[in-house]
Amino acid sequence: MTDTSATDHLTVVRHPLVQHKLTLMREKETSTAVFRQLLREISQLLAYEITREMELTTRRIETPVQPMDAPVLAGKKLALISILRAGNGLLDGVLELIPSARVGFVGLYRDEETLEPVQYYFKVPTELEDRLVIAVDPMLATGNSSVAAIDLLKQAGAKNIRFLCLLAAPEGVARMKEAHPDVPIVTASLDDSLNEKGYIVPGLGDAGDRMFGTK
Template identity: 85%
Template sequence: MQEHLTIVKHPLVQHKLTLMREKDTSTAVFRQLLREISQLLAYEVTYELPMTTRKIQTPMQTMDAPVVEGRKLALISILRAGNGLLDGMLELIPSARVGFVGLYRDEETLKPVQYYFKVPDQLDQRLVIVVDPMLATGNSSAAAVDLLKQAGARDIRFLCLLAAPEGVARMKEAHPDVPVVTASLDDALDEKGYILPGLGDAGDRMFGTK
């Protein structure tokens, strides 16, 4: 995975994203769509995992069969909205280790404030996939990756549903070694730091809060 930004243009991803953008989509349907789209995005972000083989016995004979190499993946959710992507990915990769980074955005400064950090051990030996539906200003995402690198992570990918140009630029400036995978590069941010056209606040829409 070489490019800093990968936009997943698969028809099912784009169709489900359109349904999620619509303001009249219910919380239950939004949550289900997020679970479904996260599995499709997980397919993309894990596409180039290192492989090895091991000997197995099929009903017909023995063979050297392909398996994923190395330690189990680490999925890191940026709370709270990241949990929506996390749930779907865990259905696809149930053996993954899971961590959480709690950051909230100060409404005045738009800067991230940390309140929670709990991640798996041996991050230096794992592929670390950070998940958060929205890459808006990029400040929280960059701060989360800072913390993960401090905890030892070396091979990091960032997965989001929507990205704003400002967020992509911020991540590339702060962490040029971290590829970003998203379903859409939207137009811009508004004065409050929300993505346009976007889909509103992903956490609120997922959990039915305001």
């Protein structure tokens, strides 16, 4: 089994630990506490993949043995953008891995009749044009909310954007590719389809509800 499968637009992380944790999250009997912990753990594993191509420079340091030119991240601190509310579950895990990241929030909810996104909040770091921007949301379903969030980030100046999700539906991937072909997607699974309510199948239900214990 390879760790990843990728096209220019979509990378599916097939690492055994990612797939095992995802299976536990899919199970309907998994408790809220365990679901939340698994989401934090899997987000860190996915973050390794989405940050793989970050630029490096060198800095002169002193080891206990001798001086050396050692690799360090180049440029401004990256920006993590949580698409509320479920994005916060991924955000927490990635922040543990990259605690110096700047953080922003995009508040969108899906109108259950039209399935279209409605904006209610937007607060992001400054100088997005000079930062790697990683937008996080566990579910890429219809793609409408994700496209709307990326629209807002580009309007705020972001140029180098990546999208991190736990699950993706083919419909959502196609929608994102059509609207934002320059934004690569990293996910743990490309599932089968969407049902009539716009939920990913087989999916894991509503990630926000399962994370926060709401219905």
